[in-house]
Amino acid sequence: MIDFYYWPTPNGWKVAIMLEECGLPYKTIPVNIGAGEQFKPEFLAISPNHRMPAIVDRDVDGDPVPVFESGAILFYLAEKTGKFIPPDPLGRKEALEWLFWQVGNQGPMAGQLSHFVNYAPGDEAYAKERYGKEYDRCLGVLERRLKDRPFILGDDYSVADIISWPWVLIAKPLGQSLDDFPRVSAWRQSIKARPAVQRGVDLGKEHRRSAPPSEAERKVLFNQSAGTVRDLSGG
Template identity: 65%
Template structure:
């Protein structure tokens, strides 16, 4: 059994998709981040960064294994199950490239775009222009990669699970996929997978729809080093 700590956001969906695709038994622990539960000392032992998602794998010999950060979790689960990752060194190299691309480029840029689009009433104009440009630039990177391929590595893999959620919500981010036909087709193929639909619908009613913003919730949007100071 795997304990899955998450919020119903694109980062949480990445791991939920993998758990569903692999058919692993898990218990989803919905975390109310607006109330600061991510700073609980016991949770910080699992996720030192105080972020979602994180897992505790109890289906192992010896002590349970904790894993935080979505990319690390996907690699861990892929190795645990032998699914959704290449077996050869060259293929694994490509997988790591695209996972790091997502965690270093697409994900952070999309997250900042979401912030200025949906949660920051003040300072929206510059922030939206800046991160909308970066978001669409990353769509172009993905568009070029998918030229002649159904999926990022050819076969469906953790690389697709990592990148799909932030493309799924392009419209709420104020972006259009009209200029990216390869991305649009890829998004459609993944969206129709039953495991993906189950993952995205997990605790759907608890998704943050803008009721928290940079002006009314310091826990979510105005953290600093003091957020993690102990004692």
């Protein structure tokens, strides 16, 4: 059994989709990030950057294995199952390149864009333009990559697609049209049609945000420094 520390956001969906695609048995443990549950000492012991998603793999010989950071989790699960990753060294190298691309480029840029589009206190025009352009640039990178292949690594759907798809799914609410990215648009639709992907995105949907964050949630989510994290996690 795998313990899956989860809250329904694009970063959480990546791992929900991977677990569903692999058919691995897992138990969902909600981490209500608006309520500050990511700072609980027991969660920090698994995820030292106090961010979800994280997993603990109990289906191992010896001590349970904790894994944090979505890219590392997807790679770990791909290695464990032999699924959604090429078998050869050069193919694995490419899988790692695109995993790192997502967690170092598309993910943070989309995350900051989402922050300024959805939660910034004022107009923040410069920030929206800056992250909007970076998000657009990342879509351009994907569009070029998909020029002569149906999936990011070639003919086969892989961890590279699973990790990059959730932040493309929500392009429209981020204020970005996909009209200029026809291949990305077709890729997005073909992945959306997979039953495991639907199950992953639906996981915990009752917890999805339906109203703007309250003052208390804003304080937890948008006021973090080393000092506040120390206070929230109890030292």
